[in-house]
Amino acid sequence: MAQLLAEKRDFDFVMWEQFNNEKFLENEKYEAFNKKTCDMILTEARKIAIKEMLPTMAEGDKVGLKFEDGVVTTPECFKPVFDLLKEGEWGNLGVPEVMGGQGAPSFVASAVSEYFMAGRSALSSYVSMGSGAAAMIQLYGTEEQKKKYVKRMVSAEWGGTMLLTEPNAGSDVGALETSAVKNPDGTYSITGNKIFITCGEHDLCSNIIHPVLARIEGAPAGTKGISIFIVPKYFVNDDGSLGDRNDIWCTGIEHKHGIVASATCSMAMGAKGTCIGYLLGNENEGMKIMFNMMNGARMHTGLQGLAYASGAYQLALNYARERVQMRELGQPHDAPPVTIIKHPDVRRNLLWMKSYVNGMRSFYQYMDYQEELSKIADTEEERALADGIFELLTPIIKSYLANRGYEVCVQAVQVFGGAGYTKDYLAEQYMRDCKIASIYEGTCGIQAMDLLGRKMGMQGGKVFMTFLAAIQNTIDEAKGLTELADLGERTQKMLNKLGEVAAHLGKNAMSPQYKTAFAHSLPYLDVMGDTIMAWMNLWRAVTATQKLAAKPKGKDLPFYEGQIKTAEFFIRTVVPTSMGRMDTILDMCSAAIDISDEAFGGL
Ligand SMILES: Cc1cc2nc3c(=O)[nH]c(=O)nc-3n(C[C@H](O)[C@H](O)[C@H](O)COP(=O)(O)OP(=O)(O)OC[C@H]3O[C@@H](n4cnc5c(N)ncnc54)[C@H](O)[C@@H]3O)c2cc1C
Known part of the structure; x- marks a missing residue:
């Protein structure tokens, strides 16, 4: 049966098989949660997103907002869904109990948010903004301020x-x-x-x-x-x-x-x-306090990129399985036409989208994993390091997911052909809705400056080195598996080169050529993101290979095989282009800095 929004199977795979999150649930903090309750929460959230939210998506976009005498009226179709989310306390799922929330682990709360964002992007912000602002009041407010505001903001009242x-x-x-x-x-x-x-x-x-x-x-x-x-x-x-x-x-x-x-x-x-x-x-x-909310908002913005990309990919996949057009390549002229999923270029495009959606979801869950570790790891040192990795990667989760998420939406529109350019399908709306993610919460250019100027040198470079070592672990595992050894070797070359590029750019950022270095900061953020995508896809392939050894049956078989093919595609077709981008950073072309303002033309 055709799927709308992300398959729950993929969340199950990432949460329980790739990251083994069950260990976090053993902590007394999560007494009220076990794997079964997490499953039920996610299944229910998916149902609400598909049955209640998705049907309002096109209508909300068409009706829009009314502004009159200082009053903003939201689309009529939003109200019952907003009330449903409020009454079901969905907005406070991941909020700590002390603030009146349910205290669910972040990996469950973010999976639910992915569904709700993909179900109705514009509506979900009305539900979530209150919790973000309340978290600041909880941390920095007086007792009176906390008592007055926090619970009613968290409950979306x-x-x-x-x-x-x-x-x-x-x-x-x-x-x-x-x-x-x-x-x-x-x-x-x-x-x-x-x-x-x-x-x-x-x-x-x-x-x-x-x-x-x-x-x-x-x-x-x-x-x-x-x-x-x-x-x-x-x-x-x-x-x-x-x-x-x-x-x-x-x-x-x-x-x-x-x-x-x-x-x-x-x-x-x-x-x-x-x-x-x-x-x-x-x-x-004020800035120190606001950064608290902004870091959460940056994660949220990255999640928008992932959620829209995931929703758009699923729509494109369904369409490719239904739309009949032309005979299959290599078949005689009188052969019957086939669904477009049979055509090599459409397959390439779909797998390209899938490799990003999979990589981005695993990356997001990796951030949740670090967030959990930063709260409940055994030693202070482990907690500080997890916190450091979370901080290092925040500009990447925000910018990379925003930009790649948008590109996935653009390619989803392409799969629909002319129909994709109309408002008959939601793919074009996902594409339009996604563009904002690269602009607000600090533009991608600003995030790239933060990465190069502040984050790379955190704790004297120790955080970055720990991050590289984590990737190395997965590569070593892949090299130890006959089926994945070649993909492991290829990812190793990428990782080595990323280390070289980071050292080169870091050195130049502190030299008289610093302006040229910063002209390469966004390409650098992108190659770091590409490396994370290769890592996450390889990690998925390692996990799937281990599962395949137990000879799974039914739908699990193509699911696990799909992980390996997706990793192969990404590492053999996308990684080489990213290595080329790394060469351009090493080359440190300074033309963008050297060119005079007048020479840009147009005067
Ligand atoms: C739909 C929407 C919702 C928003 N919601 C909120 C909200 O709730 N609260 C809120 O406070 N704001 C909000 N914003 C504002 C948003 O955060 C800003 O638009 C954003 O930070 C960019 O600021 P700007 O538009 O003034 O662009 P500018 O700062 O003028 O930037 C223009 C361009 O120059 C680049 N640039 C600027 N300075 C530098 C630099 N030093 N180095 C490199 N590049 C640079 C930027 O990357 C950008 O590409 C929202 C914006 C939109 C469109």
Whole structure:
């Protein structure tokens, strides 16, 4: 039977066979969870995503949002689904119990999020933004702030946002102009305008709690002088009831290329009267605190790339199995036409997509694995190293999954031919919705600078070396298996070369050629991502080869064989092009830096 969204079998494989996550469930922290409950959660989430969410995807895109007198109305079809998710407490699955969540392990929560994002990309942000903002309040808020806001944000009764961007402060957050003046009662009066604020205003929640970045009068310029404030849409009384309206208003919404029904709002504070904000944490610590939410949001953005790619791949695969066109290559002229999945170029394209979707899902689950380790590994050193690996790879999970996810969506549209260019199928919507992932939460270019400028040298390079050693382990396992020895050797060459490129680029980044080095930072992030894809596909193949030794029957047989063929495809056809890209980095062409502004032309 044709599948919609990711096959649950693949999650089972990654969670229980590739990563052996069962060991985490032995920790007392996860007393309420075992493999069976995790299975049930995932099966139910998939059912909701397919039966309840997916049917609203095209309609939400077509109807879009209505903006009138500061009020944003979401598509009618969103409301029952939002209520279903709220009542089922799906938004708080992975949130710690102390915050009112269910405390599920991150590998289960992210698998559920992948389903919900692929089921309805624009709707899922309304559900998840509250939890992200609440986590910051939980970490840095006073007892009173925690009591007032956290549980109701986590339960999706109230929404959440993050207000950083301003017309003159996009990538350069430190340039923000929103100001805060301390009042005698300890609150702050906030004045300023923010743009592009996701879920800044909508009708799905009774209140919205806005974390706002602003500069207190007299604070230093740049990021050092930024503080963060809790600005509720409605004030909250001591008994938890809603009070007066605060002076924070939506002044307009963007008309966008994708995620059409996700409200992207311009917000004005203090324009009509007084906008009151409550300091979160200490003065001038705003960036440090906000990074907490932004790191989670970066993971989430990477997950968008994976979820849309996975949804689009599955649609393309179904179409390729149904669409009949032309006879099979090498058959006589009067041979009957066949489904397009029989044509070599379509097969190549499908396997190319599958290799990325598989690699990206395993990579995401690897991040979840590190997150679990960072919380419950036995020693402090192990926990710190897991945390370090998570941090090192955060810019890659964000950027690489966003960009490759988009490319997978583009290729899915291609499989549909002309039909893919119409709105009759969801592939083009996945493609449009996916583009934003490379732009928000820090563009890909900014992530690449973070990787090269800050992350590579973490703990004196120890984190990066540990990461390389983890890849080496899988390669050694593959070399020990006759069937995979050649793929192991090829991946070894790639890994060796990545080490060489990293050393070369790191050295140049600290030399007078630093600008040229940074011109190669995104290609470098990409080859690191390619190496991770090769690693994850090889790891899948190693696991599958071990399982095949037990002579599995039924659907397991093609499933495991599929892992090996997918790894072979990626390592023999994509890895060589990535090795070529590594050569270009080693060559350190400086033309992009040397060319004069005028010589770009167009003046
Ligand atoms: C749909 C949507 C939702 C959003 N949601 C939110 C939200 O909820 N909250 C919020 O605060 N913001 C939000 N944003 C804003 C988003 O984070 C910014 O658009 C993004 O950070 C880029 O800023 P910018 O648009 O000003 O681009 P710019 O900063 O002007 O960048 C333009 C280009 O220049 C490049 N660039 C800039 N500086 C450098 C540099 N130093 N080195 C290399 N390249 C550079 C960038 O990579 C980019 O390609 C959202 C945006 C959109 C479109």
